[in-house]
Amino acid sequence: MTAPAVARLATIRRNRFTIGQAVRLAVLIAGLLLVLYPLAWVIGSSFKSDAEIASNISVLPTEFTASHYTAGWNSFDVSFTRFFINSSVIALLTVVANAVSCLVAAYAFARLRFPMRGFWFAIMIGTLLLPGDVLIIPQYIVFNTLGWIDTPLLPLIVPKALATEAFFVFLMVQFMRGIPRDLDEAATIDGCSPYGVFWHVILPLSRPALVTTAIFSFIWTWNDFFTQLVYLNDLEDYTVPIALRLFIDSTGQSSLGAMFAMSVLSLLPVFLFFVAFQRMLVEGINTSGLKG
Structure with a gap:
């Protein structure tokens, strides 16, 4: 096998390895976000008003308030x-x-x-x-x-x-x-x-x-x-x-x-x-x- 062919084969293998790593990383990140969402929602809801907690399912509050802690x-x-x-x-x-x-x-x-x-x-x-x-x-x-x-x-x-x-x-x-x-x-x-x-x-x-x-x-x-x-x-x-x-x-x-x-x-x-x-x-x- 010629040197250019070997180089192309090595490049293909590196690309495949990189793509495989990217896919695994994406799956891990998606799983992490799925697991951490309830915790993040509770933390975000602690800064929402009582009315917004019942109506806003997003993590971030539209109106920030820290009065609940006091x-x-x-x-x-x-x-x-x-x-x-x-x-x-x-x-x-x-x-x-x-x-x-x-x-x-x-x-x-x-x-x-x-x-x-x-x-x-x-x-x-x-x-x-x-x-x-x-x-x-x-x-x-x-x-x-x-x-x-x-x-x-x-x-x-x-x-x-x-x-x-x-x-x-x-x-x-x-x-x-x-x-x-x-x-x-x-x-x-x-x-x-x-x-x-x-x-x-x-x-x-x-x-x-x-x-x-x-x-x-x-x-x-x-x-x-x-x-x-x-x-x-x-x-x-x-x-x-x-x-x-x-x-x-x-x-x-x-x-x-x-x-x-x-x-x-x-x-x-x-x-x-x-x-x-x-x-x-x-x-x-x-x-x-x-x-x-």
Whole structure:
């Protein structure tokens, strides 16, 4: 094949590759716009008047107004600051409780030898098949007997400190199984007890799994509506998801502008938390062991 023919063939291949890239990029952009449109519409609607929200389906408002943010923040007898504080406290305590309890339980299942370990691990995995709606009634009866209703930290935080989130236990168990046991044996030879192995070997290497647990715990708790609605009855104890529901009263009247404005603000903590730890989240999901 002559040199000009080779050059033409290379040019055709480059053009085909470029066209293929352009098509894939266009498809990705179209999908991204489709996914982000509802979020963009909510943000745009927070700057529209209530009348325009019902009539204008475009993202951009025709008449820009930021009054909904002030009105929404002070719509109730309790400022929205209180709701954000309640959600932050509950979410952060849940993160700590889930991370600590699930890590300890996962270490026991992944590294320690005890009677009927496989049976108890199977029981733990089996709890993943139980919907939360099935468990809420017996849980409510137990917590009501203990006098924990209307005490927001007890029914929402204490169960998390008992490693009741089987998903996170399973996640950490799978991660720990990828850590070479040679490290445990080396630490044992150096005089470490099982507690020392956990503290000096497993805990530092489990950071990606801990961050993954922390991110999902924070997001799920921050967005939780049903569980918090069941156990929280006082306005001062309400969290952000329950407070957003207050913008629609029993008569069906709603303050859509204020509700959208507060919804936008409620997304910021989750977004910032995810952005801060996204690299470690991907590492925690993808890591199957140690490389090097």
